[in-house]
Amino acid sequence: MEEKDGAGSYAGEALGEVALAEAAIGYDERGLVPVVVQQAGSGEVLMVAWANEEAIRLTFSTQTSWFWSRSRKELWNKGATSGNVQRVERVLVDCDADTLVYEVDSPGPACHTGHRSCFFRELTGE
Known part of the structure; x- marks a missing residue:
């Protein structure tokens, strides 16, 4: 396996x-693409959400994270009500253009439960 350099890329x-x-984003049949949200610098996975084309454009124009709520069927700006707005530092697209990563500066909890990350429970094989 190749080693990653300091910039997070593989050698060469x-x-x-x-x-x-x-980018030719590969939206699903609902016009959505999954977005993994990571803390910039540490790579900590904070949450996973869905975005449509409008949410992605809003993310770029405001430099804050926007998503599409599948349950409410509306756009939402992460942290707009809680005050924990995520400042987007960069957006990555995977090799198949069907998943995005938002690298953000997230000042507070990213999870609606109040936890730092939505991934706070460990599954066991029991």
Whole structure:
């Protein structure tokens, strides 16, 4: 296995940029794409949500994280009501263009339960 360099890329692999208009995001049949939200710097996984094209455009224009609520069927700006707004530092798209990563500065809890991360429970094989 190749070793990653300090920039998080594999040896000999440059981190490329692609414009949103050229990325050909692979939205599902509902027009949504999953978004993994990570704390910038540490890589801590904070949450997973869904975004449509409008949410992604709002994310870029406001530099805060926007998503599509499947249950409420509306756009939502993470932290708009709690005050824990996530400032988006960069957006990554995977090799198949069907999943995004938002690297954010998240000042407070990312989970609606009040936990730092939505991933606070460990499953066991029992």
